[in-house]
Amino acid sequence: MAYQHLFFDLDHTLWDHHRNANETLKDLFVDYDFDQNWEFTADQFTDSFHQVNFHLWDRYRQGSIDQDFIRKERFPKVMAQLGVAKSEVPVSLAEEYLQRCPRKPHLMPFTLEILDYLQERYSMSIITNGFSEIQETKLSCSGLSPYFSTVVTSEVAGRLKPHPQIFNFALNMVRASGSECVMIGDNPVADIAGARSAGIDQIYYDPANLNEAVDSTYRVDCLTQLKDLL
Ligand SMILES: [Mg+2]
Numbered sequence: 486m487a488y489q490h491l492f493f494d495l496d497h498t499l500w501d502h503h504r505n506a507n508e509t510l511k512d513l514f515v516d517y518d519f520d521q522n523w524e525f526t527a528d529q530f531t532d533s534f535h536q537v538n539f540h541l542w543d544r545y546r547q548g549s550i551d552q553d554f555i556r557k558e559r560f561p562k563v564m565a566q567l568g569v570a571k572s573e574v575p576v577s578l579a580e581e582y583l584q585r586c587p588r589k590p591h592l593m594p595f596t597l598e599i600l601d602y603l604q605e606r607y608s609m610s611i612i613t614n615g616f617s618e619i620q621e622t623k624l625s626c627s628g629l630s631p632y633f634s635t636v637v638t639s640e641v642a643g644r645l646k647p648h649p650q651i652f653n654f655a656l657n658m659v660r661a662s663g664s665e666c667v668m669i670g671d672n673p674v675a676d677i678a679g680a681r682s683a684g685i686d687q688i689y690y691d692p693a694n695l696n697e698a699v700d701s702t703y704r705v706d707c708l709t710q711l712k713d714l715l
Pocket of ligand 1: 494495496497498670671672
């Protein structure tokens with residue numbers, strides 16, 4: 486195949502969002518003395534966070550809420566699920582999370598190994614729905630920055646994945662046509678259906694083998710399998 490340029494999603498594809506978020510949340514649980522004040526455990530706190538966060542991001546992708554809503558409402562919703570009134574939620578919690586989490590360094594298994602291999606052969610960019618400042622912090626604190634010539638965020642492109650506009654924006658940035666590129670990502674809608682609608686081949690990364698039915702050009706459950714394809 487004649488790919489020249491690779492597009493990578495960031496969260497849950499290269500940057501281990503789940504592990505980094507859990508570590509941050511457990512640090513906050515300790516630093517804010519949650520166990521002195523409330524009945525729930527650190528695991529219940531992280532589980533509640535992931536549930537709430539998943540739904541908020543889904544609504545954000547659909548355009549029904551904005552970034553500010555996520556930032557303001559996320560922790561009150563998490564704590565409400567755990568029986569804590571909004572007025573009791575520490576106001577600095579949301580800001581502390583946003584400061585700390587992007588600085589966590591954990592990557593998905595074999596990320597640096599595969600990027601070392603691929604950077605000899607391709608130019609590589611990130612296409613992400615995250616916020617520019619936060620995504621830049623993640624890239625630099627985890628050592629990913631040097632691998633990527635371009636980082637396209639939805640904030641810069643003006644639309645979120647799966648909208649074709651963000652993919653077309655990325656194609657313009659790297660001066661490539663869709664047929665010269667492939668998109669690698671973990672989200673069946675944002676990454677896979679989105680890239681397809683922009684005429685870009687897709688490699689679906691499904692580490693937990695959750696979605697057998699997803700229609701993509703290729704699929705892998707470990708990043709090392711990219712060596713067989715690229
Ligand atoms: Mg992702």
